[in-house]
Amino acid sequence: MLAVGLMSGTSADGVTAVLVRVGRGLRVLRHRTFPFHPRERRRILSLATADARVLSEANFWIGERFAEAARRIMRGAPVTVIGSHGQTVWHEPGRHTLQLGEASVIAERTGVTVVADFRPRDIAAGGQGAPLVPYVDAYLFGGDSRVRALQNIGGIANVTIVGGKRTAFDTGPGNALIDEAVRIATRGRQEYDEDGRIAARGSVDEALVARLMGHPYFAKRPPKSTGRELFSRTFLLERCERMLRSRAEDAIATLTCFTARSIADAYRRFVRDRIDEVVVSGGGALNPVLMRHLREMLDPVPVRSLSAYGIDPMAKEAAAFALLAVEAVRGRLNTAAWATGARRGVVAGKIVPGRNFIRLLTGAAP
Ligand SMILES: Nc1ncnc2c1ncn2[C@@H]1O[C@H](COP(=O)(O)OP(=O)(O)O)[C@@H](O)[C@H]1O
Numbered sequence: 001m002l003a004v005g006l007m008s009g010t011s012a013d014g015v016t017a018v019l020v021r022v023g024r025g026l027r028v029l030r031h032r033t034f035p036f037h038p039r040e041r042r043r044i045l046s047l048a049t050a051d052a053r054v055l056s057e058a059n060f061w062i063g064e065r066f067a068e069a070a071r072r073i074m075r076g077a078p079v080t081v082i083g084s085h086g087q088t089v090w091h092e093p094g095r096h097t098l099q100l101g102e103a104s105v106i107a108e109r110t111g112v113t114v115v116a117d118f119r120p121r122d123i124a125a126g127g128q129g130a131p132l133v134p135y136v137d138a139y140l141f142g143g144d145s146r147v148r149a150l151q152n153i154g155g156i157a158n159v160t161i162v163g164g165k166r167t168a169f170d171t172g173p174g175n176a177l178i179d180e181a182v183r184i185a186t187r188g189r190q191e192y193d194e195d196g197r198i199a200a201r202g203s204v205d206e207a208l209v210a211r212l213m214g215h216p217y218f219a220k221r222p223p224k225s226t227g228r229e230l231f232s233r234t235f236l237l238e239r240c241e242r243m244l245r246s247r248a249e250d251a252i253a254t255l256t257c258f259t260a261r262s263i264a265d266a267y268r269r270f271v272r273d274r275i276d277e278v279v280v281s282g283g284g285a286l287n288p289v290l291m292r293h294l295r296e297m298l299d300p301v302p303v304r305s306l307s308a309y310g311i312d313p314m315a316k317e318a319a320a321f322a323l324l325a326v327e328a329v330r331g332r333l334n335t336a337a338w339a340t341g342a343r344r345g346v347v348a349g350k351i352v353p354g355r356n357f358i359r360l361l362t363g364a365a366p
Pocket residue numbers: 008009010011012013014016153154155156175179191192193194195196281282283284286287288314317
C-alpha cells in the first residue's frame with residue numbers, strides 16, 4: 001500500500017512530504033521538504049496570538065500548502081491514504097491542542113482519503129496528545145531487545161526509549177535556539193546553521209553551557225514536554241544577547257554544544273537501562289557539529305543517523321504520520337498510551353473521504 005505523510009514541525013521550516021510503501025515494514029520511496037517563505041513562516045509563528053478570522057483563514061492557506069506538497073510528492077502514484085499532521089498553533093498537553101492545514105482541502109486537491117488531526121483523540125482519552133511518534137518507533141524498532149534511544153532533533157528535541165523500559169519525553173531544545181541565533185546574527189539572511197558551518201568556526205563557552213543547563217526544565221522528571229514558547233528568542237536574548245552581537249560564532253558554537261549536552265544529560269538522568277545505540281532523526285542529524293558533540297558526550301555508545309536504517313532523517317516524522325494514517329483506515333489502534341499517558345490506546349485521526357474511500361472501506365483499495 002502506498003501512503004503519503006505530511007508534517008510541519010515546531011521549526012515551521014516547511015512542509016515535509018514523504019511517499020512510503022507500507023507492507024512488512026515501512027519504506028520511504030520519496031521525500032522532500034517544501035520550504036515556507038520566511039514571510040509565511042513569520043505568519044505561522046504569529047498565529048499563537050491571532051484572532052478567529054486569521055486562524056480560520058490560515059487553516060485554509062496552510063491546507064493549500066500541504067495539498068501542494070502532497071501532489072508534488074505523489075506525482076500521480078496510486079496512493080491509498082494521506083496522513084497529515086498539520087501545523088501546530090497551540091498545544092496544552094492533556095488539555096487542548098490545535099493543528100491547522102484543512103484536511104478537506106488536501107482531499108479535494110488530491111482525490112485521496114486524508115487522515116488528519118491525530119492529537120485530539122488521545123487527549124480525549126486522557127493522554128497528553130503527544131508524543132505520537134513513539135507508536136511508530138515501537139513499530140520500527142520494537143522487534144528486538146536492543147535498548148535504543150530514538151532521538152529526534154527538530155525545533156524541539158524528543159526521545160523515545162525502546163527495548164528496555166519504554167519511555168518518551170522532550171529532552172529540550174533541538175534546532176530552535178541555534179536557528180534563532182543564526183537569524184539574529186545574520187539579520188534574517190540565514191534561517192539555520194547549514195552543515196554547522198558557523199558553529200565550526202566558533203569556540204564553546206563552557207561556563208555558559210553550564211549556566212544554560214541550570215534551567216529547571218532539565219531537572220524535571222519525565223513525562224515532560226516543552227515547546228518553542230520556552231526555548232524562544234526571549235530565552236536567548238536574556239542569556240546571551242551580548243555574546244550574540246559581539247561574538248556570534250562563539251554564541252552559535254556554544255548553543256550547539258548546549259543542545260547536545262541537554263540530550264546526553266537527559267539520558268544520564270532519566271534512562272535506567274544501558275543504551276546500546278542512539279539513532280538520530282530530524283534536521284539536527286544533518287548538523288555535523290551537533291552530531292560530533294553527541295558522539296563525544298555519549299562515547300562509547302554509538303550515535304547513528306537514521307539514514308543507517310535506510311530512512312532519511314528529515315523524512316521520519318512525516319513517514320510516521322503516513323503509517324498512523326494507514327493504521328487508522330484499517331481501524332487499528334495507532335497511539336502508544338505508555339508514551340502519552342492516555343487511559344488506553346485509540347484510533348487517532350479524523351478521516352476525510354477521497355475518491356477511493358468506498359473501496360478502502362470494503363478492503364479493495366487503492
Ligand atoms: N544541512 C543542515 N545543517 C544544519 N541544520 C539543518 C540542516 N538541514 C536542516 N537543519 C535543521 O533542521 C531544522 C528542521 O528540522 P525538522 O526536523 O524539519 O524540524 P521540525 O520538525 O521542527 O520542523 C532546520 O530548522 C535546521 O535547523
